[in-house]
Amino acid sequence: MADHGARLVLRDVAKRYGDVTALEPTSIEIEPGEFFSLIGPSGSGKSTLLGAVAGFIPPTGGHIEIDGDDVVSMPPFRRNIGMVFQNYALFPHMSVFDNVAFPLRLRKMAARDVRERVERMLATVRLPDMGKRAIGQLSGGQQQRVALARAAVYDPRILLMDEPLGALDKNLREEMQFEIKAFHRQIRATILYVTHDQDEAATMSDRIAIMNGGRIIQHGRPRELYEHPRNAFVASFLGDANLFEVDAASPAGDGLARVDIGGDVALKAAAPPGAGAVGGGSHVICVRPESIAIAEGTLTGEVACSNRIGGTVADAVYTAGTVRYRVKLDEARSVTVRLASQRQVELFDVGRPVTLTWPAADTLLIPKE
Numbered sequence: 001m002a003d004h005g006a007r008l009v010l011r012d013v014a015k016r017y018g019d020v021t022a023l024e025p026t027s028i029e030i031e032p033g034e035f036f037s038l039i040g041p042s043g044s045g046k047s048t049l050l051g052a053v054a055g056f057i058p059p060t061g062g063h064i065e066i067d068g069d070d071v072v073s074m075p076p077f078r079r080n081i082g083m084v085f086q087n088y089a090l091f092p093h094m095s096v097f098d099n100v101a102f103p104l105r106l107r108k109m110a111a112r113d114v115r116e117r118v119e120r121m122l123a124t125v126r127l128p129d130m131g132k133r134a135i136g137q138l139s140g141g142q143q144q145r146v147a148l149a150r151a152a153v154y155d156p157r158i159l160l161m162d163e164p165l166g167a168l169d170k171n172l173r174e175e176m177q178f179e180i181k182a183f184h185r186q187i188r189a190t191i192l193y194v195t196h197d198q199d200e201a202a203t204m205s206d207r208i209a210i211m212n213g214g215r216i217i218q219h220g221r222p223r224e225l226y227e228h229p230r231n232a233f234v235a236s237f238l239g240d241a242n243l244f245e246v247d248a249a250s251p252a253g254d255g256l257a258r259v260d261i262g263g264d265v266a267l268k269a270a271a272p273p274g275a276g277a278v279g280g281g282s283h284v285i286c287v288r289p290e291s292i293a294i295a296e297g298t299l300t301g302e303v304a305c306s307n308r309i310g311g312t313v314a315d316a317v318y319t320a321g322t323v324r325y326r327v328k329l330d331e332a333r334s335v336t337v338r339l340a341s342q343r344q345v346e347l348f349d350v351g352r353p354v355t356l357t358w359p360a361a362d363t364l365l366i367p368k369e
């Protein structure tokens with residue numbers, strides 16, 4: 001097994017197809033052994049970035065370094081990179097053993113070494129004694145494990161995975177997420193992983209990059225991105241967010257801003273350091289549904305350092321472990337509230353007047369773009 005993964009550095013890597021820009025000049029540094037995910041909407045450039053690293057897609061500009069070596073002009077098979085895709089791309093007429101052995105035989109490895117490596121790899125993906133099976137006799141999850149084994153059997157120092165779990169149902173996906181994590185701990189390769197499932201990315205990754213329109217909008221640890229989104233796109237892409245257009249905001253001391261969101265609603269928000277007054281149209285505020293408390297009726301009196309809005313319950317949905325409310329503030333605006341459901345908690349019916357409160361510190365004032 002590789003003793004550690006490779007360091008992968010992209011500098012201004014770009015890809016154009018005629019007038020279409022698939023990838024704007026993009027720079028990122030991925031540490032040895034890191035699990036790094038790309039997420040973003042369809043067409044945002046995730047597979048293009050992966051294809052450039054793999055060598056299938058020649059970039060129109062920039063440099064790609066693997067452990068300090070520029071690989072842009074190196075053919076794919078010399079880059080020592082393993083790949084796993086959504087549709088497995090296994091050889092259906094070959095046995096499990098022969099599928100996993102394929103990359104080793106291609107590299108002219110001696111038969112005895114092939115056997116030893118393949119058996120070790122099949123044990124790693126928890127398919128020992130399955131070597132003789134035909135691919136068609138395996139479940140979807142088992143096939144995906146064969147694909148993992150085949151991608152990693154020759155000890156690549158980087159593994160690229162493009163939506164590897166996309167074809168699996170929800171339960172199997174979740175099981176395989178833990179499998180891939182455990183697999184990563186064993187093989188220790190650097191993993192660059194593409195998904196458009198934000199929960200999957202958060203579960204698995206050391207860091208995540210969020211892409212849109214061919215560029216990385218923000219990257220960081222999952223929690224950092226959730227708690228400090230750079231703009232409205234990141235805030236709404238990662239988790240649920242209540243976003244309100246800001247009419248005006250001004251500094252209110254103690255790192256807070258006073259924010260007018262129209263309709264006579266003024267809130268206190270955590271302002272970015274050094275933020276001055278903000279005019280209309282350029283900013284939003286973001287409040288996560290789990291930050292908000294809900295109480296019956298119209299609250300009176302001061303609530304220390306909290307924001308407060310009155311509304312009417314428009315929708316209440318109970319799912320395993322959580323209650324989600326949609327609370328209407330006025331004709332145009334509503335707020336999503338999410339609570340852990342405990343037996344003692346009272347449930348509010350649709351139509352009930354309620355008051356929502358939440359801390360100023362959980363109210364982020366962020367740019368739209």
Ligand SMILES: Nc1ncnc2c1ncn2[C@@H]1O[C@H](COP(=O)(O)OP(=O)(O)OP(=O)(O)O)[C@@H](O)[C@H]1O
Nearest residue numbers: 017020021022041042043044045046047048049196
């Ligand atoms: N061969 C091509 N010729 C022209 N445009 C292309 C080509 N391949 C990709 N594109 C365009 O480049 C952009 C990025 O595509 P890419 O496949 O990287 O997206 P993605 O983020 O992987 O999307 P998805 O989540 O749907 O897989 C898209 O707008 C796509 O239409």
Ligand SMILES: [Mg+2]
Nearest residue numbers: 046047048162
């Ligand atoms: Mg893609």
